[in-house]
Amino acid sequence: MTGNSQDPLRGRLEDLGRKLDEHIGTAIPRAEEELRRVVAYLNDEVVPQVRRNSSSALKVAAEQLHKLAEALEGARGPQPPVGGNR
Numbered sequence: 001m002t003g004n005s006q007d008p009l010r011g012r013l014e015d016l017g018r019k020l021d022e023h024i025g026t027a028i029p030r031a032e033e034e035l036r037r038v039v040a041y042l043n044d045e046v047v048p049q050v051r052r053n054s055s056s057a058l059k060v061a062a063e064q065l066h067k068l069a070e071a072l073e074g075a076r077g078p079q080p081p082v083g084g085n086r
Helices: 003-075
Strands: none
Touching: none
16 A cells, blocks of 8 residues: 555545544533433422432331331330339
8 A cells, every 4th residue: 555545545535533522522511401401300300309308218118117106105014103102
């Protein structure tokens, strides 16, 4: 292969490189905009819903723990009064 046979290849590669640069140049701003939209959606929709569900779950857990504590106290039977007479 001589220097002349590589010139057409080099030209095609340079054209390909320019086309890739153009596509990437237009894709990056679109990707950044999509990313901003996703972040806004997460902040506006997902995070508040998770917070609401989390507080509900904590309330249910607290109720269940209260019931468990009452069941444990009931299983021990009657307790002597604190500081009572013998």
